[in-house]
Every structure is written in structure tokens, then in C-alpha cells.
Amino acid sequence: MGTAASGQDNGGIKLLNFAEQKIKMLHLTWFAFFLTFVIWFAHAPLLIHIKEALALTDAQIKALLILNVAMTIPARIVVGMLVDRYGPRIIYTVVLFISALLCIGFAFAQTYAALAMFRFLLGFVGAGFVIGIRLVGEWFPHHQVGTAEGIYGGWGNFGSAAAAMTLPALALTFGGEDGWRYAIASVGVISAVYALVFYYFARNTPKGSVYFKPKKTGAMVVTSWRDLYLLMLMNIPMHLALGMLAWRLSPSGVNLFSINMMYALWALLAVLLVLQTQQTWRINAEHLRTGVPEADKYSFKQVAILNVAYFATFGSELAVVSMLPLYFLETFEGLTAIEAGLLASGFAFMNLVSRPMGGWFSDKFGRRKSMLILIAGLASGYFVMGLMDSHWWIPLAVFATMACSFFVQAGEGAVFAIVPLIKRSMTGQIAGMAGAYGNVGAVIYLTVLSYVSYSNFFYVIAASALVGLFAVMFLDDPKGHITEIGEDGTVHRISVG
CATH class of the missing domain: 1.20.1250.20 (MFS general substrate transporter like domains)
Structure with a gap:
């Protein structure tokens, strides 16, 4: 027998048809990914404020940018294993919540050492992408899965551009020399709240479908x-x-x-x-x-x-x-x-x-x-x-x-x-x-x-x-x-x- 996600549905993806559970799940998931990308790149449009606040050198700024991507390589491998074992609902909730704490920690770091440590750890946020790929793949049949995954990835990736467009204005709205801190921290607060929303509404598979898990964990199994x-x-x-x-x-x-x-x-x-x-x-x-x-x-x-x-x-x-x-x-x-x-x-x-x-x-x-x-x-x-x-x-x-x-x-x-x-x-x-x-x-x-x-x-x-x-x-x-x-x-x- 096949899973529900493999059933035939010959229509296109109607993104405003919220009566369809899979459409709800797609919107719920791409926004989770969107938030992880806002968090991951929240520092980029505010680097000038961060540089002034902590009197950083150009070399220290460059180091922050390198640290930002270092953790992502191993994190994507590890999170990929965890999502197959425990399911996207729990793992995305955990990633969103941990990301929120790291984001707030970065926002209120008072020394370069603390700033660098949180930036390094925030590379973990980049692993959020992997989770939604499994979740969307569970909900859409093969003839729609490419379009659905593309919407998930493209709209989620837009989080980095959204951060660049909104966070400087938000920092200005907060005002003062710590405006940039409150702007970044506010993204963390939103992520923490959304973690609870995601846990409440998300489901790993359509009703009646089986969530298949690998027989062994610890490394990818080949045949x-x-x-x-x-x-x-x-x-x-x-x-x-x-x-x-x-x-x-x-x-x-x-x-x-x-x-x-x-x-x-x-x-x-x-x-x-x-x-x-x-x-x-x-x-x-x-x-x-x-x-x-x-x-x-x-x-x-x-x-x-x-x-x-x-x-x-x-x-x-x-x-x-x-x-x-x-x-x-x-x-x-x-x-x-x-x-x-x-x-x-x-x-x-x-x-x-x-x-x-x-x-x-x-x-x-x-x-x-x-x-x-x-x-x-x-x-x-x-x-x-x-x-x-x-x-x-x-x-x-x-x-x-x-x-x-x-x-x-x-x-x-x-x-x-x-x-x-x-x-x-x-x-x-x-x-x-x-x-x-x-x-x-x-x-x-x-x-x-x-x-x-x-x-x-x-x-x-x-x-x-x-x-x-x-x-x-x-x-x-x-x-x-x-x-x-x-x-x-x-x-x-x-x-x-």
C-alpha cells in the first residue's frame, strides 16, 4: 500500500486553499524556514551598528562572517539524522526554540568573545532547511513535490532579504545606541513564539500515512x-x-x-x-x-x-x-x-x-x-x-x-x-x-x-x-x-x- 502523500491529485497547488491540510502544512513550514533565515542573517544589515557598539576591527567583522557559516556543515548532517529518527514536528520546534535563545544571546553580547561564540553557534540555525524538505515531501505527491519544495525553499530563503529590508528600520524605531540589539532580539522572541505555534499545528504526515524511519542511526545507510x-x-x-x-x-x-x-x-x-x-x-x-x-x-x-x-x-x-x-x-x-x-x-x-x-x-x-x-x-x-x-x-x-x-x-x-x-x-x-x-x-x-x-x-x-x-x-x-x-x-x- 502507498502513503497518502503518494495518492493521485492531478490539480495544481492552490496556495490560498487553506481547506486543504497539505496547503496549511506548506505555509506553516516555509514560514518556519523563513524565520530561521531571518535569524541566521539578522546581523548582516546591522554590522555597522555592531562594529561601532563594540569597537570592532575589520578583521573581527570578517571573522564573524566566517563563523556564521562554520557550524552549518556538520549541523545539517546531524539534523538530517534527527529529523528522520524523531520527525519534523519535534525537531523544527526544537531548532526554532534553540535558535531564539542563541539569537537573543547574540543581541545582548557585551564582548567580542561572546559575540563570536553566539555567531558560531548560530550557524546551527542554517540546518532548519533540512527539516522542511522531509516534511513537505511527506505531504505532497510526486507530481507536485518539486513545486512544493521550491515554494518552501524559495520563500524561506527570502528571510535573508527580509532581514536586510526590515531590521535597520526596526533598529531605528527602537532608537538609541541599543536599537540594533532590540531589533535582533525581537526576531528571537518571534521565533520562540512560533516554535509553540509550529508544535501545536504541524503534523509529520497526512492522517493515516506512515512515517518511515531508518533502520539504523549514526550514519547514512547504503545498500x-x-x-x-x-x-x-x-x-x-x-x-x-x-x-x-x-x-x-x-x-x-x-x-x-x-x-x-x-x-x-x-x-x-x-x-x-x-x-x-x-x-x-x-x-x-x-x-x-x-x-x-x-x-x-x-x-x-x-x-x-x-x-x-x-x-x-x-x-x-x-x-x-x-x-x-x-x-x-x-x-x-x-x-x-x-x-x-x-x-x-x-x-x-x-x-x-x-x-x-x-x-x-x-x-x-x-x-x-x-x-x-x-x-x-x-x-x-x-x-x-x-x-x-x-x-x-x-x-x-x-x-x-x-x-x-x-x-x-x-x-x-x-x-x-x-x-x-x-x-x-x-x-x-x-x-x-x-x-x-x-x-x-x-x-x-x-x-x-x-x-x-x-x-x-x-x-x-x-x-x-x-x-x-x-x-x-x-x-x-x-x-x-x-x-x-x-x-x-x-x-x-x-x-x-
């Missing part, structure tokens, strides 16, 4: 020896990215801590990689030796390809959003910092439309075909951005930037249109790993930017996107059914294409 070796290989870049972040915080970068501290962190990351590899082997070797039932099998190759695709899509988005205001300011003469920021904001603003469109393309025209077209468009878009210089007409440069961002964010939507269709009981872990690879991409791209010109930076992204395009050629379109086995031993067939 062939080849997949096990590929999984262990795919774990390495995440540790390398964290090592790169430690290097950027050392005297070679922003000088937050000593070179000896960097070496100590590298040694710790090496030990953690060894322990993770041992754990992955231990969790998987036993059941692979005894043989995996045909009904339980899935292809980890699909996950690896989506990781590479999200590296190029979301990784480049995070990196470009971070540098684009400065790029416009330094490239085009006569722009003020405010004007450059407004022109650059178009890149993130496109999320509202682009990501849902990517999911819709995937639902309508096929998963693999959509990915190929969108990543090819992304590579072309970044190549064109590499050609831009101070002689370009500014409106044309903005148009080229927004056209590129459409393909970037639509590509993200297409990636997560496939994630819920691989292995239902492990959707959280698959989403967590793909999401972590997005952050890995951002770390690597921003590190490249510190060594090359803006034009070469865009060319590097374009070239790496071609690697992603090649990988997507080996992606299999989800077809027919996937099979899950309930805790009582009953077999459930879930339609995926």
Missing part, C-alpha cells in the same frame, strides 16, 4: 559496497571545507586565533573524519554482508550527483550574495554603497520566483532534463558575469546578474525536487548532506575569491558548474515506485514517477 566506498569518499570534502574555515580564521586570514590553534583544529578534524569513517563502515558492513533485500535498495549515486549539483547552485549563491554589493561598488563608478546594495539584492530577491519555478519545471518536464538545462544556464550565466566590467551599461549588468540568479536558484529547486523521491525514510539525511555540500561550495568559492579577480571568480564558478553538468548526465529519473517497510513489517509502495 551496496560500491555505495559505501562512495559515501566515505563524499564525507571528505566536508571536513576539508571546515579545515579551510579554520585556516581563514588563523593568522593567514583574519587572525582570530593562533597558528597552533589552527593546527589543533586540523588534527581534531582529521580524528573526526577517521571516527566518522569507522562509524559509517560499522553501521553498513554488517547488513551488507548479510545481503540487502531488493525492496530496501536505493542508489547512493543519486545522492552524490545531487551533492555536486547543490555545491554549484547554492554554494555559488551564498558566495555571490556575500560579494556582489562590493563588486558593484568597486566596478561601476558613481554608485553609493546603498545603491550598490540595492542593485546586488536582485540576486537574492529572485528566490521568491526562481526556486519554485525550478521545482515546477522538474515536476512538469522531467527531473534529469530540467537539471541539465538549468545547470547549463547557470554555467552560461556566470560566464557572462565574468565578461562584465566598468564599461557595461549598469541596467544590462543588473539584468545579466538576475538572469544568472534565475538559473542558480531554479537549479536549487530542481535538486530538491528529487531529494524526497530517492528513499523516503532517509530524506532528512539526504537533504542534510546535499545542503551541507551547498555550504562546502560557498566556503571553497569564497576562498578562491581571496586569490583571484572578480572576473576569474565568476569563470571558476562557471567551470565548476560544467563538472556538475557532466555529473547530472548520469542521474537517473525517479520512476515507478520506491518501497519502504514499516516497523510492523508491512511493505509500502510509494509512487515517485
